[in-house]
Amino acid sequence: MTETSIPLKLINILSDGNVHSCKQFGEKLYINSLNINKHIQTVYDWGIDLLKIPGQGQSNNYRLHTPLQLLDKQVIQMLLPTGRIVVLSVINSTNQYLIDRIAYLQPGDACVAEYQLHGRGRRGRKWISQFGNNIYLSIYxxxxxxxxxxxxxLSLMVGIIVAEILQNIGASNVQVKWPNDLYLNNRKLAGILVETSGRSGDIGHIVIGTGINLAMPIMEKRWINLKEIGIDIVRNKLVAELTNALRNALLLFERDGFAPFILRWQALDYLYNKPVKLLRGDGKYSEIIGIARGINTQGALLLEQQGQINTYINGEISLRSYT
Structure with missing residues (x-):
């Protein structure tokens, strides 16, 4: 596994956005130029937009394209009225971090990280991460x-809470897409992954992960980030707001289920009255075409097919045009 302490120290030095020389790195970290280059490569590998500026001789200077707002546990904890949160720099997955510690967790315990080595979405898809520019938050x-x-x-409820908070900070066009995504200007902004431990019908251990694109360079046209539309985020404040809002919403969901949230979903529904293709099944998918007509009180998708409304709980939806 890549050694992380030196790259993290380099990032802390660089986070102010100023130019720093390899000589400065060596003096502050007590390492030679060869090792500095190795750790600089790790910084690149983590997706940080680092500019190399030629210096004297064979030495190089470096600065970040944009200063980083690094997560600060003390600041986040001060903004939270109650509950525990773990703030990590580099982790395989924030969801997996909590899953591995379920025996020791209390409801509402949270984990947030600067960077995920193996972030994941639904159906095992990889969730693209970048150090210090997005939010990767999980709650138990x-x-x-x-x-x-x-x-x-539960997944829909989390989407509602995240969307409403993002709307409050200026992303007024954010919408929710059944069952677990947030869209902005017809492009994906955030995703939600709910994972469970325990048998169906028993007391459920639930871990809810949320990934939000704040300033990550867009590598696919189907993605968007908040910086692209001119919204700059105070990351520590947003982490605290999300954590607190989700904890409160989970208490309500635990008591009353999804019913109290359904009207809030309708105001945010990205697919409402649109033609959609529902893909169902593992491996070999079956395709079901219809018009999305919202959801019911359990969160099931309502799909109009040949004038009849049918409900679907499981499946993955993607929008496709058809005649």
């Missing part, structure tokens, strides 16, 4: 029962 909860309807409703 316990529910008396778990099942497909409960978990879909």
């Amino acid at each position: 909860w316990r529910l008396e029962q778990q099942g497909p309807a409960t978990l879909i409703g």
Whole structure:
């Protein structure tokens, strides 16, 4: 595994956005130029936009393209009224970090990281990470029962909370896409991953992960970030707001289920009244075409097909035009 302490120290030095020389790195970190170059490569590998500026002789200077707002546990914790949060620099996955520690967690315990080595989305997809520019946040909860309807409703509820907070900070066009994405200007802004431990119907150990694109360079046209539309985020404040809002919403969801959230979903629904293709199944997908007509009180998708409304709990939706 890549050694992380020196690259993290380099990032802390560089985070002010000023030009720094390899000589400065060596003096502050007590390492030679060969090792500095190795650790600079790790900084690049983590997706940091680092500019190399020729210096004297064979030496190089470096600066960040944009200063970084690094996560600060003390600041985040001060903004939270209650509860515990772990702030990490480099982690395989914030969801997995909590899953591995479920026996020691209390509902509402949270984990946030600067960078995920192996972030994941639904169905095992890789969630692209970049150090210090996005939010990767996971929260643990316990529910008396778990099942497909409960978990879909939970994912939708989280989407509503995240969307409303982002709207409040200026992203007024954010919408939610069934079952687990947030869209802005017809492009993906954020994703939600709900993972469980325990048998269906038993007390459920739930870990909810949220990834939000704040300033990550866009590598695919289907993605968007908040910086692209001119919104600069105070990351520590946003982490605290999300954590607190999700904890409060989870208490309500635990008591009343998804029903209290359904009207809030309708105001945010990205797919409402649009033609959609529902892909169902593992491996070999079956395709179901219809018009999205919202959701029911359990969070199931309502799909109009030949004048009849059918409900679907499981599946993945993608928008496709058809005649």
